[in-house]
Amino acid sequence: MSPHTSPEHGKEGGAVCPMDYILRMLMGPWTTYIVYNLRTFGPQRFGELKRRVGGISAKMLTERLRTLEGAGLVRRDYEPTIPPKVTYSLTHRAHELDEVLDKLAQVARRWQAEDAAARTLKAAE
Amino acid sequence: MSPHTSPEHGKEGGAVCPMDYILRMLMGPWTTYIVYNLRTFGPQRFGELKRRVGGISAKMLTERLRTLEGAGLVRRDYEPTIPPKVTYSLTHRAHELDEVLDKLAQVARRWQAEDAAARTLKAAE
DNA sequence: CCGGTTGGTTACGATTTGGTACCTACTGGA
DNA sequence: TCCAGTAGGTACCAAATCGTAACCAACCGG
Secondary structure (H helix, E strand, O other): OOOOOOOOOOOOOOOOOOOHHHHHHHHOOOHHHHHHHHHHHOOEEHHHHHHHHOOOOHHHHHHHHHHHHHOOOEEEEEEOOOOOEEEEEEOHHHHOOHHHHHHHHHHHHHHHHHHHHHHHHHHHO | OOOOOOOOOOOOOOOOOOOHHHHHHHHOOOHHHHHHHHHHHOOEEHHHHHHHHOOOOHHHHHHHHHHHHHOOOEEEEEEOOOOOEEEEEEOHHHHOOHHHHHHHHHHHHHHHHHHHHHHHHHHHO
16 A cells, blocks of 8 residues: 555454545645645735745645645636736635644644753753 | 745745645645545555555655655554565654644534535525 | 664665656747 | 846756665564
């Protein structure tokens, strides 16, 4: 079995993790930064997003956005002007994750603070 | 910049996503299954876990468990009996994610149901 | 003394991944 | 006239990833 395909072990004893799909989505490289930027700064154009994420290649950004679009988390608005103008925004479905993501970020910040404190303590020894 | 290292762009304009650290942890291959099994069936021995996750190689399981241990999410209890007995369990810190994971699973199940309904609708057309 | 058990480790190798460089087509500015 | 910017697409290539298979240590039962 390939590693990233969902096991789909129908009758195998193992239990299937229901949130696997969502985590698989959020987990792709750069994805958290993209979603975080869209959540923080609102709808943005391709170049703007690329500049803001900082370090991502156009190829990667395109691929990630396409995947997110396919998952129904991102909407792509294409205006065929010259030069073209493409705006990306989070869908209603993506915003269903707001509460979860906020809680997650809260925990993350607490852990970061704790770890920083622990490191300071150890450094002082 | 390597893709999976956190950007750490100190002064670059991009905002750092605080939950990146946690997602980076939960996102590794197989990790969700491992955590899900530990959450569902409680502390388990290595072989038990391996059997239950189904399809994972010993190498991968070891590596994932070591990483989770390093992140403080999993505790490893080693009893040097012959044959050795190693039990893995979730730490207190891991259980701080319970609420978030439950909410996430809730959303995941809703989406799954919605998508299934949509597919049924489309198939009936 | 041979095989079985547990919980790994190590080497190798194929596949996947993701970055770089280069291409489009069009326009506006110097 | 030449260059820059916009939103990508494509080819190529190096590097990381992950599975497979082999091995190991220690002891116990037969």
